[in-house]
Amino acid sequence: MRVEAVGLPASWCRIHLDRVSHNLERALALVPDGRSFCAVLKADAYGHGIDRIVPIVREQGVGTVGITSNQEAFAVRAAGFDGRLIRLRAAVPEEIEGALEARVEEQVGSRQAALHLRALANAGRLRTPLHLALNAGGMARDALDISTEPGRVLCREILDAVGGHVGGICSHFASNTPDALPRASALFQGEVAWVLANSDLRREALLVHVGSSLTLVAETPVETDMYRCAAVLYGILRPEWGFVPTMDVEARVVSLQDYPAGTPVGYDHATRLSRASRLACVSIGYQNGFDRGAGGRSDVVVRDRFAPVVGKVSMNAIVVDVTDVPRVAVGDTVAIFGGGQAQAIAPAQAERQFATIMADLYSDWGLRNPRHYG
Known part of the structure; x- marks a missing residue:
């Protein structure tokens, strides 16, 4: 989408x-x-x-x-x-x-x-x-x-x-x-x-x-x-009882670049690519509530597929490896929480990735980002 x-x-x-x-x-x-x-x-x-x-x-x-x-x-x-x-x-x-x-x-x-x-x-x-x-x-x-x-x-x-x-x-x-x-x-x-x-x-x-x-x-x-x-x-609780998450957090792909194997990624070159990769720059960072410590252990959803965040999180950007995601384009919506029809970042996964509880995440995201209602 x-x-x-x-x-x-x-x-x-x-x-x-x-x-x-x-x-x-x-x-x-x-x-x-x-x-x-x-x-x-x-x-x-x-x-x-x-x-x-x-x-x-x-x-x-x-x-x-x-x-x-x-x-x-x-x-x-x-x-x-x-x-x-x-x-x-x-x-x-x-x-x-x-x-x-x-x-x-x-x-x-x-x-x-x-x-x-x-x-x-x-x-x-x-x-x-x-x-x-x-x-x-x-x-x-x-x-x-x-x-x-x-x-x-x-x-x-x-x-x-x-x-x-x-x-x-x-x-x-x-x-x-x-x-x-x-x-x-x-x-x-x-x-x-x-x-x-x-x-x-x-x-x-x-x-x-x-x-x-x-x-x-x-x-x-x-x-x-x-x-x-x-x-x-x-x-936040008991999805098996029919309770459903009420917020999606989204950003967009702002750039796509191809890099060879061995290329260092992000601040301090904390990550090096193990293969030739297509990387997407996504317009969210720790200013917007994507915790700085979550780089390298988090996924997002791009075109209904999970894609890993690589390198350290910047103030206004994350880097996502979309090598295995077909037809990604600049302007595509990226799900940070929630997602598409086939794949979504669920509360339990978000809590693992960001090492905190959903009450913290919802409050942080909702206060840091503009809200659109549906």
Whole structure:
């Protein structure tokens, strides 16, 4: 397949909104009766564009969205979402105040946050419930550890300060393996029980939530009122269950040259050709999210065939050996992720090639490259 060069950048992302909708529908079907679903739209909806994903979330009746930054919060509101908006990390006082207009439900897990939030409440400026964040053997990131007596003392202080505004208790599982998940779930529920026994909070008035996409597809029952999910929306998990990738990353062939055997390729002459070869220069590099360390261990798809990347990755270009790919022409589209009808770079292969997870890749690609929607 070829693309017209006019109006197209050197590399780009193709976002398949119909696939996002398909994935969300399948994910919602997995949510047990009586539980709810939070669509996590961090990192500009994993690089897909909050303004384009929010309408899909609204169409399918999702009532809660998770974000981390104020920019994301206001983008969600600007896209027409009027439901619950929960920040999925701690925030500094300036962030909290800056997000008041967007009606963000904040986490509280520290004395400083509790005192600031109490001051806002006393001034009549806090209009949303708070979520008490418990570590519960989890990430040790920003949540309160109540496994020690000092932690329990601090928890009581926080509840004395803002307990009347707490509408949720939350945590985050560090692992969702079959062995780890039941233990983590039991630990979290035990800590929730301690909080309830040592405060005026009532379980029926609380949203107790823990778990992510990995929890939802883990086939291990956990106690949670809500699943906070992103990965399933974008087809990162469980392809065997019908979840499909939602982004293609593409560039184009900008040059074709023939070189004899023994020719060195790229910076530092890290590669030498073992045979006479036809090499294509492709218009993507580490500036566009093709990791510099991926040269020499990655394939792309050219004319529905896998072709290896040779030499080191440059800022704006990679070199691809197309010797075994017939009829390659300047201007041809090259699939960096996704691909044609017969061959495609699937998530598992991309994670191996780039030595990271798809959440990282999607976010990076989507934020570095122009997006085209279909």
